[in-house]
Amino acid sequence: MEQEQLKEKIVALLPEAEFMTNKQYLDVIVPANKLHAFVTSLKETNDLKFDYLFCLSGVDWPNYFTVVYHITSSEYGHSIVVKVKTDGRENPEVPSLFDIYATAEFHEREVYDLLGVKFTNHPDLRRIFLEDTWVGYPLRKDYKDEINIIER
Amino acid sequence: MGYQKYDLAPLTHSIDQFLYSHLSSTWAFLAEMTLIGVVFLIFYAVIGLYLVLAERKVCAFMQNRIGPNRVGWFGVIQTIADLFKLLLKELITIRKADKLLFNIAPFIVIIASFLGIAAIPFAMGLHAIDFNIGIFYIMAVSSVGVVGILIAGWSSNNKYSLIGAMRSGAQIVSYELSVGLSLLVIVIYSGTLQLSTLVESQADAWWIIKGHIPAILAFFVFVTAGTAETNRGPFDLAEAESELTAGFHTEYSGIKFAFFFLAEYMNMFLVASVAATVFLGGWMPLHIPGMEGFNNAMDFIPPIVWYFGKTAFVIFLMMWIKWTFPRLRIDQLLNLEWKYLLPINLVNIVVVALIVLMGWYIK
Amino acid sequence: MSEEKKVIVELDENPEYIINMGPQHPSTHGVLRFEVSLQGETVKYLIPHCGYIHRGIEKMCESLTYPQIIHLTDRLDYLSAHMNNEAVSLCVEKALDIEVPERVKYIRSILSELNRIASHQLWWCAFGMDLGGLTCFFYGLRDREKILDIFEESCGSRLLHSFVVPGGLMHDVHPNFKQSIRDFIKYFRKLLPEYDTLLTGNVIFQNRTRDLGIMSKETAINYGITGPSGRASGFACDVRKVEPYSAYPYIDFKEILYTEGDTFHRYKARMDEMWESMVILEKLLDKMPDGNDYTAKMKPVIKLPEGEYFQRVETARGELGVYIVSDGNKTPYRLKLRTPNFSNLFVMNKLTAGYKIADLVAISGSLDLVIPDIDR
Amino acid sequence: MKSIFDYIAGIFKGVWSLLKGMTITGKYFIRLDKIVTQKYPENRKKLKMYDRFKGELIMPHDANNFHKCNGCGICEMNCPNGSIEVISDKIITSEGKSKRIIGTHIYHLSMCTFCGLCVKSCPSNALAFSQEFEHAVFDRNKLTKVLNNPGSSLVKDLAE
Structure with a gap:
């Protein structure tokens, strides 16, 4: 499916979605409170069927975090990038998608571990790589570790 | 018969008489016991160590490798060096382990395998004790080893060890049946439990030839079940290094570990010896009825060579099996015993009884 | 003495029999820990604990230039180092809009397929060893050596090549390149049937793996199980077909798909992939253009234009995604590596529950986990 | 039935x-x-590594103890692990210009990942990989090596 057609379908699903032009995939920026319903409909709409979440990453921006979902359809082969911006850096919260994509549960734990984005409703939000007593979130730009990180 | 020129009984009798004529009967008895004990201990150690080397060489050749080749010419003293290394290692005692049982277990295992050797006739007139229930005795003492394994697994206070020990218990207790029943086939044929007369009864031809199909079947069942009883691959579930790290001897170190290790190889030697004695004629040379010239030629090879040759053949077979097959799962292992080996054995015994009754075997 | 007795009493109060498989355990193939709750021999549930060798590669990448990142990607899935290098390079080239020479594309794909075979060979060794067939280990390594020699001849290293750089290759391949690969294919075609005789046909092996750890297609998609493990369940996830890259669009090849999704078919998928990879190699070698151009024109300092770039590559274990967020500097603002093993690991609990502990080893072996790829 | x-x-x-x-x-x-086993220390004479094998970083010197390194420091910049340190000296040439030459080129073998970026990026081809693969030493300090021989100088100086 072409990006334009995809865009039309998505506007029908979520009118307030913002789009970003990207050579490769169609970027959709979704408000956090609408994310869960939107992705559910992405997966369940018959001619979309975005059923395979192949990448979930968090990005640390100066004023907020984005969580980026790369979703594709194993049946039709079209892909989409869904982005969610958090509300500031203090207490970033994004709804969890573990009940839509099982793999999201663990990717979300990774994002929580390294960036500190909290996923609401997540069944088991623990650190995945670092030990539970670790202080701070290493992938944040303002993370300081004078012993282990050598600035270049 | 030509092989009788190698009869070692006069030699052993002369030693016996020498001792009794020079010492009082009590001291002579003690001296004789000590002598036999020391001979067996050395024999045990040498055989055990060289079986380890043989196994390493065999598996190396099967895997396109050379194997041990650094210590001594072609690695011949590699395992002796290993033994010294193990002797020098620290005996780690496990906190919260049951100390008495933990320390006693390796000895039970090694004594069980040690006891069995006593009844094996190595050559004509060369055996420590000639029981009239020899086969029964070997089976009885070799199954004591499982107690040691269970104790070792239990007392180590390690979860892996416990699983390994329990697996081993289930496995050895069930495979005991197949071992016994497959030996029973030859017992029915020969009508004796005494190992020396069993060997004598194969003077015209070995039981595996005389007893044709049931004996061949029983031989393979015995080798399979014997491999399982010694906890060797593909039945090495008690150790199962990819699942249980080292199974029941995970927590053992130094010479106690070496005891388990040696006992495994000695058990293998014992199983191979029994298989060679019962099915392949023990020290009896290869005789084909009606071919006198051939039989006489065979008689020139001393019985002890025949015995070790046959044992080595069975040991090689067991090693070949171990280094080819993947490991079974515990339920498949028990399935193999209860659904395959045991029914085959039972049918086999009925068939043998019929054959013996009708005289359908080569006499 | 009294202390010891107390402990025995305490044990009874804990009805769960939990064993820790790992961090040092022969069948986890690295520092991974499975917290396994057992009932007798049966697995009740399993919790994977990872992170023992987390090195923070993503964080390190943020302070390295793009050519420097390449050598870190070697150390993700060290058995498919070439594909990892290729993924980052392709992503950078995509961002810069550089078209690499045709010949480079072919060489990259040829090396990828070689690396895939080498990786599957090592997996075969390890899988055989997991099941207790130690001899497999040496046969597999013996044949893998031939591939490593080809790599050493051309790239200079055997395992961690760092051979692909943004814009092309580090240097040209060795003049013997084509011939040595053709020799290898001839050699390996003869020996691969031996693998089947030794292990695949074996009745013990069949019983150990058939109908074990069945993964449905839905589960595979839902958990994001890619690579041969996913394809054994019928999930057509081969990136070489879905989003063709390098020289894969130029040739025609078969995607190995099974629908059974049990351990045996995960095994079979990989074995078939080795055969298919050899076919691909021959096709690529036939079509590979002559010449000696091995790199496109690149600026000495690579600066990516502002934006976000994503590249998917099929490694030996599944789909590797590289997500670069650039702010126009010579270092990436954020570099996310979507590694296949990270997703593949977490299906373990679903697959193993209710099976025996020996099956756990077989299932984890069939998923072909490489721990540095999980931990990054 | x-x-x-x-x-x-x-x-x-x-x-x-x-x-x-x-x-x-x-x-x-x-x-x-x-049998595929090779007896390693015995076959050392026969053992030949491939030409491109990345053993360790060296700076080739010719017979008259000349090398090609002018101390620009590009290899240091390109090294991802900081395993190269270039300490350059300033000298005054005969024409009275100040000129940069290499003082010591320090190579930390213990940190090197053999990615080959230094060799690739060197503008004057002064660096190369040797076929040496026996890196084991008893003292970690020995893994820090100085690549330019004492008393060596830039090959261009000869031409001048």
Whole structure:
């Protein structure tokens, strides 16, 4: 499916979605409170069927975090990038998608571990790589570790 | 018969008489016991160590490798060096382990395998004790080893060890049946439990030839079940290094570990010896009825060579099996015993009884 | 003495029999820990604990230039180092809009397929060893050596090549390149049937793996199980077909798909992939253009234009995604590596529950986990 | 009746598959010419690494103790792990210009990942990889090496 057609379908699903032009995939920026319903409909709409979440990453921006979902359809082969911006850096919260994509549960734990984005409703939000007593979130730009990180 | 020129009984009798004529009967008895004990201990150690080397060489050749080749010419003293290394290692005692049982277990295992050797006739007139229930005795003492394994697994206070020990218990207790029943086939044929007369009864031809199909079947069942009883691959579930790290001897170190290790190889030697004695004629040379010239030629090879040759053949077979097959799962292992080996054995015994009754075997 | 007795009493109060498989355990193939709750021999549930060798590669990448990142990607899935290098390079080239020479594309794909075979060979060794067939280990390594020699001849290293750089290759391949690969294919075609005789046909092996750890297609998609493990369940996830890259669009090849999704078919998928990879190699070698151009024109300092770039590559274990967020500097603002093993690991609990502990080893072996790829 | 037949057929099929596997190991057991083990320290004389093998970083010097490094420091910049340190000196040439030359080129073998970026990026081809692969030493300090020989100088100086 072409990006334009995809865009039309998505506007029908979520009118307030913002789009970003990207050579490769169609970027959709979704408000956090609408994310869960939107992705559910992405997966369940018959001619979309975005059923395979192949990448979930968090990005640390100066004023907020984005969580980026790369979703594709194993049946039709079209892909989409869904982005969610958090509300500031203090207490970033994004709804969890573990009940839509099982793999999201663990990717979300990774994002929580390294960036500190909290996923609401997540069944088991623990650190995945670092030990539970670790202080701070290493992938944040303002993370300081004078012993282990050598600035270049 | 030509092989009788190698009869070692006069030699052993002369030693016996020498001792009794020079010492009082009590001291002579003690001296004789000590002598036999020391001979067996050395024999045990040498055989055990060289079986380890043989196994390493065999598996190396099967895997396109050379194997041990650094210590001594072609690695011949590699395992002796290993033994010294193990002797020098620290005996780690496990906190919260049951100390008495933990320390006693390796000895039970090694004594069980040690006891069995006593009844094996190595050559004509060369055996420590000639029981009239020899086969029964070997089976009885070799199954004591499982107690040691269970104790070792239990007392180590390690979860892996416990699983390994329990697996081993289930496995050895069930495979005991197949071992016994497959030996029973030859017992029915020969009508004796005494190992020396069993060997004598194969003077015209070995039981595996005389007893044709049931004996061949029983031989393979015995080798399979014997491999399982010694906890060797593909039945090495008690150790199962990819699942249980080292199974029941995970927590053992130094010479106690070496005891388990040696006992495994000695058990293998014992199983191979029994298989060679019962099915392949023990020290009896290869005789084909009606071919006198051939039989006489065979008689020139001393019985002890025949015995070790046959044992080595069975040991090689067991090693070949171990280094080819993947490991079974515990339920498949028990399935193999209860659904395959045991029914085959039972049918086999009925068939043998019929054959013996009708005289359908080569006499 | 009294202390010891107390402990025995305490044990009874804990009805769960939990064993820790790992961090040092022969069948986890690295520092991974499975917290396994057992009932007798049966697995009740399993919790994977990872992170023992987390090195923070993503964080390190943020302070390295793009050519420097390449050598870190070697150390993700060290058995498919070439594909990892290729993924980052392709992503950078995509961002810069550089078209690499045709010949480079072919060489990259040829090396990828070689690396895939080498990786599957090592997996075969390890899988055989997991099941207790130690001899497999040496046969597999013996044949893998031939591939490593080809790599050493051309790239200079055997395992961690760092051979692909943004814009092309580090240097040209060795003049013997084509011939040595053709020799290898001839050699390996003869020996691969031996693998089947030794292990695949074996009745013990069949019983150990058939109908074990069945993964449905839905589960595979839902958990994001890619690579041969996913394809054994019928999930057509081969990136070489879905989003063709390098020289894969130029040739025609078969995607190995099974629908059974049990351990045996995960095994079979990989074995078939080795055969298919050899076919691909021959096709690529036939079509590979002559010449000696091995790199496109690149600026000495690579600066990516502002934006976000994503590249998917099929490694030996599944789909590797590289997500670069650039702010126009010579270092990436954020570099996310979507590694296949990270997703593949977490299906373990679903697959193993209710099976025996020996099956756990077989299932984890069939998923072909490489721990540095999980931990990054 | 069929089940009994299947049972017996299963046994024979299973045993046959096992025997087929045993032929493979049995074949290699007698084929001693297929052994692949190399006896390493003994075959050191014969052992030849591939030309491109990345053993360790060296700076080739010619017979008159000249090298090509002008101390620009690009290799240091390109090294991802900081395993190269270039300490350059300033000298005054005969024409009175100040000129940068290499003082010491320090290479930390213990940190090197053999990515080859230094060799690739060197503008004057002063660096190369040797075929040396026996890196083991008893003292970690020995892994820090100075690549330019004492008393060596830039090959261009000869031309001037």
